[in-house]
Amino acid sequence: MKQIVDWSAFWEQDRLDFHQGQVNIYLQRFLPQFELKPGDQIFMPLCGKAFDILxxxxQGYQVVGVELSPIAVESFFDESGLDYRLDKxxxxxxxRAPNITLYQGDFMHLQAEQLAACKLVYxxxxxxxxxDFNxxxxxQHMQQIIPPSTPMLVVTLDYxxxxxxxPPFSVPLDEIRRLYQAHYRIDILHSSEQIDERPRWRNNGLDSLIESALCLDPIR
Ligand SMILES: C[S@@+](CC[C@H](N)C(=O)[O-])C[C@H]1O[C@@H](n2cnc3c(N)ncnc32)[C@H](O)[C@@H]1O
Known part of the structure; x- marks a missing residue:
């Protein structure tokens, strides 16, 4: 995928405002409603070194992540203290570590066989x-590589x-609908104004930032 944003520079220069120092609240709140069992596979696209992986x-889920930056992946293992096996x-x-497989490379190169057992996309x-142009x-690639029965928990921003x-870019609900509604029913699990919690965004001139957690449920 031809990208303008140079993500390697974010990692090399430690510009990691997006990295949360805790487990995501929507993941904690909404994971139970997907009724997964230990051993089920959860796919985290563009996973960074999110605490959510660990x-x-x-909890016994098989986490599969994909991440472009080797610094991100190696930081994840260093900071979590997990040993890993590395191959090509x-x-x-x-x-690979117990319950965790992280593919370092471009999401667009991931194949359906790597996600054949996927029960949830987070x-x-x-x-x-x-x-926006990508x-x-x-x-489309997401829908090609996950099983058609796999739901998604998507956290998006609107400003x-x-x-x-x-980045991060504004991806309003209407755009999520355009991208996914042919094959998924889209439910808003939570949506709220976040500008007071993000002073940096207000300093950039914004007076509104809506964050939403969505459930994309495959239409059977
Ligand atoms: C905003 S960060 C979010 C990381 C993580 N999801 C989190 O919640 O902390 C986006 C990440 O996507 C990675 N990335 C960007 N383009 C990618 C691509 N084509 N394939 C895999 N990873 C990519 C970047 O290196 C960066 O770590």
Whole structure:
């Protein structure tokens, strides 16, 4: 995928505002409603070094992540203190620890066979990290590589893109609908104004930032 945002620079320069120092609240709140069993596979596209990876793995889920930056993947293992095995799979470096497989490389190169057992996609700060012209390819590729019965938990942002350029980008509900509604029913699990909690965004000129957690349920 041809991208303008240089994500390697974010990692090299430690510009990691997107990285949460805790498990995501929507993941904690809404995971139970997907009724997964220990051993079920959860896919985290563009996973960074999110705490969520370890949190899910510790509950017995099989976490599969994909992440472009080797610094992110290696930081995840260093900071979590987990040993890993490293090998190559196609264009990916594959890092494996108990309950965790992280593919270091481009999401667009991931294949359906790597996600054949996927029971949930957890997209936090992933679709909002993709430039608008790449989002149709991102969502189409997602739908090609996950089983058709797999739901998604998507956290998205809606703000005035003419005031702040991103990333993270504004991906309003209407756009999520356009990208996914042919095959998914889209339910809003939570949506709230966040500008008071994010002074940095207000300093950039925004007076509104809506964060939403969505459930994308495959239409059977
Ligand atoms: C905003 S960060 C979010 C990371 C993580 N989801 C989190 O919640 O902390 C977006 C991440 O996507 C990664 N990324 C960007 N484009 C990618 C691609 N095409 N394939 C895999 N990872 C990518 C970046 O390196 C960055 O770590």
């Amino acid at each position: 949190w899910l793995a510790q 799979l196609g264009s990916f470096s594959r890092y 997209d936090r700060a992933a679709i909002v990290a993709i430039e 989002r149709p390819s991102y969502s 005035d893109q003419s005031i702040m350029t991103g």
